[in-house]
Amino acid sequence: MVSVDDFRRKAAEAIADARMQGALERATAKFREGRTRALAELPDADALRDHFKRVRAATLARLAEHLETFEQNALAAGAQVHWCETAEDAARLITALAAQHGARLAVKSKSMTTEEIHLNHALEAANVQPVETDLGEWIIQLAHEPPSHIIGPAIHKTREQVAALFSREVGRPLPPDDVGVLTAEARRLLREKFLAAGIGISGVNVAVAETGSVVLVTNEGNGRMVTSVPPVHVAVMGIEKIVPTWRDAAAWLALLARSATGQPMSIYTSVITGPARAEDPDGPREVHIVILDNGRSRALASPFEEALQCIRCGACLNVCPVYREAGGHAYGNPYSGPIGAIVAPLLFGVEAMSGLPQASTLCGACLDVCPARIDIPRMLLEWRAVEVERRLVPWYERVGERLAAWVLAHPRLLRLVRRLAATGQRLFLRDGQIRLPGRWHPAGERDLPALASRPFRDWWRENA
Numbered sequence: 472m473v474s475v476d477d478f479r480r481k482a483a484e485a486i487a488d489a490r491m492q493g494a495l496e497r498a499t500a501k502f503r504e505g506r507t508r509a510l511a512e513l514p515d516a517d518a519l520r521d522h523f524k525r526v527r528a529a530t531l532a533r534l535a536e537h538l539e540t541f542e543q544n545a546l547a548a549g550a551q552v553h554w555c556e557t558a559e560d561a562a563r564l565i566t567a568l569a570a571q572h573g574a575r576l577a578v579k580s581k582s583m584t585t586e587e588i589h590l591n592h593a594l595e596a597a598n599v600q601p602v603e604t605d606l607g608e609w610i611i612q613l614a615h616e617p618p619s620h621i622i623g624p625a626i627h628k629t630r631e632q633v634a635a636l637f638s639r640e641v642g643r644p645l646p647p648d649d650v651g652v653l654t655a656e657a658r659r660l661l662r663e664k665f666l667a668a669g670i671g672i673s674g675v676n677v678a679v680a681e682t683g684s685v686v687l688v689t690n691e692g693n694g695r696m697v698t699s700v701p702p703v704h705v706a707v708m709g710i711e712k713i714v715p716t717w718r719d720a721a722a723w724l725a726l727l728a729r730s731a732t733g734q735p736m737s738i739y740t741s742v743i744t745g746p747a748r749a750e751d752p753d754g755p756r757e758v759h760i761v762i763l764d765n766g767r768s769r770a771l772a773s774p775f776e777e778a779l780q781c782i783r784c785g786a787c788l789n790v791c792p793v794y795r796e797a798g799g800h801a802y803g804n805p806y807s808g809p810i811g812a813i814v815a816p817l818l819f820g821v822e823a824m825s826g827l828p829q830a831s832t833l834c835g836a837c838l839d840v841c842p843a844r845i846d847i848p849r850m851l852l853e854w855r856a857v858e859v860e861r862r863l864v865p866w867y868e869r870v871g872e873r874l875a876a877w878v879l880a881h882p883r884l885l886r887l888v889r890r891l892a893a894t895g896q897r898l899f900l901r902d903g904q905i906r907l908p909g910r911w912h913p914a915g916e917r918d919l920p921a922l923a924s925r926p927f928r929d930w931w932r933e934n935a
Contacts, residue, residue, distance in 0.1 A: 475865070478826035482797035493626050494799055496543035498626035499789040505733015506786055506840065511726075512735070523722045524844045527780035529713060534771065537680045537713045538762065546682030548745030550758040556741070558765050562593035565672065565705055568759060569571035569599045572703050574669025578661075580687065580694040581605035582674025583621060583709045583783060584618065584763060586805035590672070601616040602664045604693040606657055608790075613640055619799030619807065621785040622731045627798055669715050671701035671755065676744075676782075678760075680715050684744040685760060688727065688737035695741050699847035706743065710767050711779040724780060726842035730784035766818045774853045778813045781841040788848060793830050802827060808835035809847045816854055825863045828854035886926070893922045 485491055510516040530537060534588030542552045555561035569577060577599050591601045591612075603612045607625040613636040617625030625633070634647035634895055640776065641656055677686040685706045687694040691790060698704045714720045728734040749752025770776050788794045799807035804824065806814045812827035821828075828851050837847040858864050864872075878885055899905050904918035 473824050473826045473915070475829050477803065478797070478801055478830050481801035481803070482691045482793075482830075484803055485798040486796055490620065490629055491798060493797070494627050495795060496630050498620075498623055498758045499795050502623070502732060502785070502789040506730055506789070507733075509729035509733040509735060509890075513729070516729075519722065519726065519843055520842055523726055523842060524780070526714070526719050526722060527843050530719070531711070531771065531776060531779055534710065534713065537715050538710060540715075541678055541680040541713055542685055542762075544681065545745070545760055546683070548683050550683065550760050553759060553761045555761055555763050556765070558588035561588045561707065561761050561763050561765070562590055562760060562820040565590060566593050566597040566599065566708070568703065568705060569670050570597060571643075572669055572757075574599055574701075574703070575663065576668045577601045577670045577672055577696050578604050578664050578701060579608070579667040579671075580673040580689065580697040581608050581624070582707060583618075583805050584674050584709055585672060587765065588707075588763070590707075601670070602661070602663050604664065604697055605689070606654070606691055607655065609661065610636060613637075616804045617800065618805060620788060621783050621811075623785070623808070627800075634891040635915065643731050655776070662696075665696045668701045670703045671697040671699075672703060672705045673697050674709065675706050676711050677720050678708050679717055679720050680713055681717065682744055684742050686720060686724070687741045687743070688724065688739065689741075690732070690734075690738045690797075695739055698741060698743055698755065701755050702755055703744075703757045703759070704743070705759045705761060707761045709763050709764060710763070711781075713852065722859045727784055730782075730840070730842040738776055770817050773905055775813060775850055777845050778810065778817060778850060780845050781810050781814070782843060784842060786840040786842065790836040790840050792832055792836070797830070799805050802830070809851070810845070813847060813851060813854065821854060821861070822863060825858055828858060833934075886928075889922070889926060891926065896921055 487904065513519060545552050549931060553564055555564060575598065577594055579591075579601055581603070585591070594601045603644050605624070606620065607623055610625040610628055614625075614628070614632075619627045630650070631647045633682045634645050634653060637653055637656055638645045640660065645656060673687055675685045678684070681687065683706065687706075689695070699708075713833055714723060724736065724740065726821065730739045746756055746758045767779060770779055782845055785808070787810050788799075791809050794808040802808070802811050804811065804815045804819060806818075809831060812824075812830055815822045815827055831848070831851050833848045833851060835848050838844065841847070859869065859925075862869070878888055896905055899907055899919070900921055903921055905921055906918055
């Protein structure tokens with residue numbers, strides 16, 4: 472549950488954490504600068520984004536057809552395809568596959584979808600040890616925390632905190648200033664896990680219908696280890712991760728890394744089409760592809776269908792003034808930031824995530840940077856309308872907003888209220904700022920600017 476009060480409380484905690492604020496600002500600034508530079512290198516980035524928008528919209532319009540084509544071609548390539556309606560169905564299926572193969576250790580590549588279905592908890596309950604192998608995911612697993620960013624799950628952690636976690640894991644102190652030592656220890660420990668694992672689990676960045684292939688992009692190479700060393704590979708994909716052709720996949724991949732980390736392409740792009748053939752030097756004997764709905768199909772043909780066009784690049788998080796202050800944990804689910812405020816109510820119910828559509832200034836920065844030009848501000852307003860309709864907004868806020876709307880609709884009354892407020896604020900002015908007492912202060916510790924002594928409307932009438 473993430474109510475408005477829940478979000479505000481967690482956001483206030485994050486804002487008060489100076490170390491986290493510094494880590495967030497450094498990481499998101501780096502991502503923003505990288506995105507700007509990488510898109511500028513394209514001959515016509517805006518045209519590519521327009522093209523990709525059309526591809527995503529057209530694909531969703533015929534989603535069932537493309538998924539069926541994908542299934543046929545994946546089966547023909549030797550993969551086994553499973554359809555799961557709910558998160559529980561998917562977690563139950565994957566734990567059953569692990570039990571069927573006697574796996575007691577599962578290595579995982581970074582996957583928001585497996586976070587969504589709480590797969591690690593399900594595996595642990597089935598006596599299967601899950602080990603995250605993406606460095607960021609491994610860090611937060613050691614810290615027993617959820618991810619705080621779609622592509623940088625541990626961006627809120629400082630180097631000193633990471634060194635402390637790794638030191639605890641290896642049983643001796645590691646130097647926080649020597650990144651080489653830290654990464655070497657991580658590599659050594661995770662390689663042992665790759666070799667011992669009975670099952671490898673990954674997400675899916677893109678699924679290509681015309682060949683039944685799944686595509687994974689990583690920067691650390693762990694995705695290739697997860698999908699090639701264990702004898703069984705399970706890939707978990709949301710139904711929206713489909714493209715009809717490799718040409719469409721090329722547009723997806725060209726925008727994904729540029730929008731996410733500012734790279735032309737991720738370091739590793741892995742294509743998996745069925746299990747290993749007899750002539751292959753390595754690879755899994757079995758490949759299982761889990762196609763997950765978990766509420767996504769409810770968005771089709773609804774005001775929220777655009778959210779399914781998201782490619783999980785995280786660009787909207789990096790520019791969002793709310794995310795950059797509140798951090799990912801305030802959102803209370805794996806999908807944070809502006810797109811998370813749309814997706815989470817879709818997947819987990821707007822009643823459970825009622826605070827998230829309010830967690831936005833509606834400044835539109837997310838729409839400006841989205842590679843698929845998803846109109847996030849419009850859908851945030853759609854969710855807010857749903858919340859009002861279902862009476863999920865606290866009664867005092869509903870009354871306040873109706874009263875404000877009524878006043879704004881009557882110019883003479885608005886002028887009267889403004890004059891009264893300008894006079895009344897004198898009781899609370901301190902150095903030109905409004906300081907209301909205690910719980911009545913809407914901005915907490917921050918001061919509010921005072922109303923101008925002369926309304927802009929009057930100035931405009933006399934000077935325009």
